[in-house]
Amino acid sequence: MSETTEAANATNAVTGTGASGLAALEARLQQDLAWLELPAKSWVPPKTVNGQQVLDVAVIGGGQAGMAAAVSLLHLGINAVIYDQSPAGFEGPWATTARMETLRSPKKLTGPALGFAALTFRAWFEAQFGLAAWEALDKIPRLQWMDYLRWYRKVMALDIRNDHRIDAILPRADGVVELHIDAPAGKSVVLARRVVLATGRDGLGGAYLPPLAESLPRALWAHSSDDMDYSKLAGKRIGVIGAGASSMDSAATALESGAERVDLLIRRKELPRINKGKGAGSPGLTNGHINLPDEWKWRIRHYINVQQTPPPSGSVQRVSKFANARFLFGASIDKVEVVGDSLRITTPRGLFEIDFLIFSTGFRIDWTVRPEFAAIAPHIRNWRSRYMPPVGDEDMELSDSPDLGPAFEFQQKHPGDLPGLERVHCFCYPAALSHGTLSGDIPAISDGAQRLAQGIASLLYGEDVDTHYKNIQAYAEPELIGDEWTPSEPTEQERRGASR
Template sequence: MSVSPPMGMAGLAALEERLAHDLLTLNWRARPWLPTRSHGGQAVIDVLVIGAGQAGLAASMALAQQGVAAVLLDRAPADYEGPWATTARMETLRSPKELTGPALGVPSLTFRAWFEAQWGRDAWDALDKIPRLQWMDYLRWYRRVTGADVRNGHAATAVRPRADGLVEVDVQAPAGHATWLARRVVLATGRDGLGGPQIPPFMQDVERGLWAHSSDVLDYATLAGKRVGVIGMGSSAMDSASTALECGAASVDLIARRAAMPMVNKSKGSGVPGLTQGHYDLPDAWKWRIRHYINAQQVPPPHGSTLRVSRHANAFFHFGCAVHAVTQAGRELRVATARGTFAFNFLILATGFAIDWAQKPEFAPFARHVRTWGERYRPPPGEEDRELFDSPDLGPVFEFQEKAPGTCPGLDRIHCFCYPAALSHGTVSGDIPAISDGARRLASGIAGLLYREDVEHHHAVLQAYAEPELLGDEWTPADTSQRVLPSP
């Protein structure tokens, strides 16, 4: 006789009870072992994580397993961390539903467990891809059941490494402005973690009210009845184009420089455990070659996202249309391309992101000291790549390294756990497939660094340790003379 699965809130409550037991049996939250620190009467946080999206939450949970408490800062209001419920516009995630994401190897912490607890196995089997907003709901649940210490409405406005083993972080919060102190700072700041939207030079003189980047907050209902142009043909281009069409745009023209749409997701083809675990130790030439190949081949938009656009008769795909200039004629934009000039009422730039420290003024105190791959490695002709050139050259625990030793003491106390770490570590610090691998690497590395810094303290603790294993009454001393051979 089959038993119907638990559903809704009752099923979720049962799952949470199971998760609590799983974490108990795994002894997940190791007992605290770090000495409490203060400086000038102010408490020092062991690890301060900037960003409470999926990367920050995974890092927090992985650190908890190591007995290291983390505090997470996020400028967004509660439940709106990351892009999922704000600027993302895809209907579903690209990643296969079976991927375990930030679950860190705990079955009851996976999206699948969360989904089946509420809707059952049959609903799971019928699910194709994970709906975007449902993924956000899962992350909200993840935050709650893992007990992550998230401070919402807290924006880091300056990060200053110091020579005395501390990092200062200026924080603007609802209660006002304050400077926090931490031993380690983790930047879990997402896809644009060290920069922001990539805006082509041809947009320099165009009125800001006539265009937006695909990552901008935008009320797409304002595009109803307008002729909209989208520059780009990747995932964000499809998401923006389909949203505009669904909101009543008169037409949407997608403009691509490339001659044809890429058909194969090479990045997906590289996702094997060996690369996940071995990328950091590859020779520089192989790291660069693999990441450049994926960049050059370009990632195609998802199948469903493309169909979401093409099902509209007023959607038009244009290839081989490199943009030469964008000019303004009253309230209209003229986009001159290699195949002619388009006229639009509004333009959306789906041009991706750039590592651009100027867009992250909070990192200005240390940005100029960060060593990049452009200063580490010179690629062979034909493999030049701006994104890779600008990527930070990170150490084994995702830590920044100095261009010139000694010029920015304490820089290595800041850990880059966001997309720009990909060249150094592989895609383990942002994307769903290997986020748990990256979080474990980060957490175990930080735990080791903290122990090494406090080794004198831990040695003293070892010496003072006096909990008896034996009480002295577990045995009776023998009369040894009765048990040995007689003396000759």
């Protein structure tokens, strides 16, 4: 028996499983935090503007990235409030638009646990179901991951304001960012020293759609990220454009919902087989990407983009087990015509008649679909302004990516045009070119959250260094009272020696 198995058995023997096991795990987590004196005491000087209290940090987005960021800030003594547009317990895509059966990441990854063993999914799972169930588990069920994140929110006692939509983000020259918020209680304005955008895969835009979608009736198509009732596809002929994981998830969901036929229209001659992004993962890249020369940052990210990520084996098999699913390779889209209530798709492989089309074409940065960013979008410096790639290595996703500072902060395209823009931090997927994949995906989300929090702590301290210096000067708690010692007199010989 391995040391890991012995330790796990010992833990199960002590804590049990089920509700009692989870209660014991929560007690252990609180003890760990207490032993580490976490969270740290608040040290950021209170700030008001025209009588209105200013938050230390406002985090927009209450999914795994936003929660990890908030916990990291709180542990450094920085107060953080999270705003999320979704109802409580439905933050992020897991229980809404995601359609995979299981996560794509290996179960062993620790995700947003921030170095705390008792905060990992594994600890949460084993506390309820035991070691044998963990060892039998292949990958984490998607909805179970959402249950874990709900527990994470509870045990870390996070201040998440649900059903709060951000209407506008307005950096100001007086050291604050103004947030216009629409919530069930009405509209309000919140001020914060710093704002963190933890807004996910489509964090600075939305779904990418090829131009041909614009000419099609909206009732005949959807993007794979749309919140859609797939039961309406029962009995219909469905086309899915794309060959990534989300394509397989959408195709499988349509098939499971009773679609008559699903055709996967795949531009490539075959599916990619190797996940180059997985091969790139290491603590070296996690910590070293930010310090690489621009040409290496671009080269690595562009190579991974071009190679593309293959869909998980289980996701492909989920589709291929249906006899009415077809994988049509080399089927790039030449033309789509509307014929009555259906679509006729022309490809090099032939003509296909379908009733509904699903674009599984990914995401892109598109400020025009995010009105809350209207004030900041024109002023954000992107990589197109920073770096010109070699001919043949052009990449729209990378060129559109924001050129971020060391704390994930936006930088001004023309310094001075929008003072305060650097108070908004981009902790979502488009940060990947500047920082590596630390701001959304499970593998390195803790590393990214801690880098973000440490950077913000440094910036906040620097802003108020004069106040902190005065506090140092005013600090008057004595270490010594004065009665801890008795003054001694030199000997006669010592006094004579001093007078020579």
